[in-house]
Amino acid sequence: MNNAELYHRYNIITKRDALQCLEEYEKRIKWKKGEITVIDIGSGDGSVTMNILKKIIPNNCEKLVGCDISEAMVQYANDHYANDHTSFMVLDIERDLPNELRGNFDHAFSFYVLNWIQHQEVAFRNIHDLLSEGGECFLVFLGHMPMFDVYRTLSRSTRWKLWMKDVERFISPYHDCQEPEKKVKQLMTSIGFTSVEVECLQKTFVYPNLDALKGTVKAVIPFQIPKDLDEDFLLDYIKVLQDMHIIDNASSNVDGSIKATFNYRLIVAKGRK
Numbered sequence: 001m002n003n004a005e006l007y008h009r010y011n012i013i014t015k016r017d018a019l020q021c022l023e024e025y026e027k028r029i030k031w032k033k034g035e036i037t038v039i040d041i042g043s044g045d046g047s048v049t050m051n052i053l054k055k056i057i058p059n060n061c062e063k064l065v066g067c068d069i070s071e072a073m074v075q076y077a078n079d080h081y082a083n084d085h086t087s088f089m090v091l092d093i094e095r096d097l098p099n100e101l102r103g104n105f106d107h108a109f110s111f112y113v114l115n116w117i118q119h120q121e122v123a124f125r126n127i128h129d130l131l132s133e134g135g136e137c138f139l140v141f142l143g144h145m146p147m148f149d150v151y152r153t154l155s156r157s158t159r160w161k162l163w164m165k166d167v168e169r170f171i172s173p174y175h176d177c178q179e180p181e182k183k184v185k186q187l188m189t190s191i192g193f194t195s196v197e198v199e200c201l202q203k204t205f206v207y208p209n210l211d212a213l214k215g216t217v218k219a220v221i222p223f224q225i226p227k228d229l230d231e232d233f234l235l236d237y238i239k240v241l242q243d244m245h246i247i248d249n250a251s252s253n254v255d256g257s258i259k260a261t262f263n264y265r266l267i268v269a270k271g272r273k
């Protein structure tokens, strides 16, 4: 998922969920007093950081930093959203942290990123290390999501298996987990977070047309499918969704209107250092 322009056009589900989660949990965030610094981990194109997260950050925020593993995303975010108080930098939350970032942030946020991370303990420990004493994190990420089942199905097909050998790397570590909130709480507590609260929310998102659905799938696809096979891959993806009854065939029309209903689970985790 390196195409920031495409991601910017189609990240409708992450925008909706970031907004809903912040609205729901905003009152429980204990903002530190005095000048504060905030980091958004896996900030992507920067639109959630600036158009959603920034709106709830109090005025005593002196510095807002977005970080992402993708240089293309960071470049896009800096080009479109950087200002005197806000900047975006490359950082892999699954690797060693640069020393100068340790203890540097009073609040850490992350939306739709931790489900990409296979080494959960490393990422959570890094988040803990990024925080100052008394600092808080608020993390939103995917648990079970039918899109991951589509990946698995396609990865078994003769046509696509060549490009999807590493499919499990891109499936949320909590996709097959019955009680992910317990697992995450245990992990955060063992790392040293206090006041840990983890909830697993049942969510539904309905894609109203084929363009929005295909755009989202294309924007987040992690596999190196050759460009000239892009459209075929999307068509097969849609076929699997029909087989899974996620796309309601009865309401599909030639004009591209469809009803694709995704029922999925979102994990919301909060903790203090």
Ligand SMILES: C[S@@+](CC[C@H](N)C(=O)[O-])C[C@H]1O[C@@H](n2cnc3c(N)ncnc32)[C@H](O)[C@@H]1O
Pocket: 001, 011, 014, 015, 018, 041, 042, 043, 044, 045, 048, 067, 068, 069, 070, 073, 091, 092, 093, 094, 110, 111, 112, 113, 116, 117, 220
């Ligand atoms: C689905 S996007 C979410 C972007 C943004 N938070 C939003 O809500 O729109 C996931 C982002 O996580 C980034 N990402 C994936 N693995 C990462 C890692 N190990 N460290 C930092 N960012 C990572 C991706 O590059 C991508 O921009």
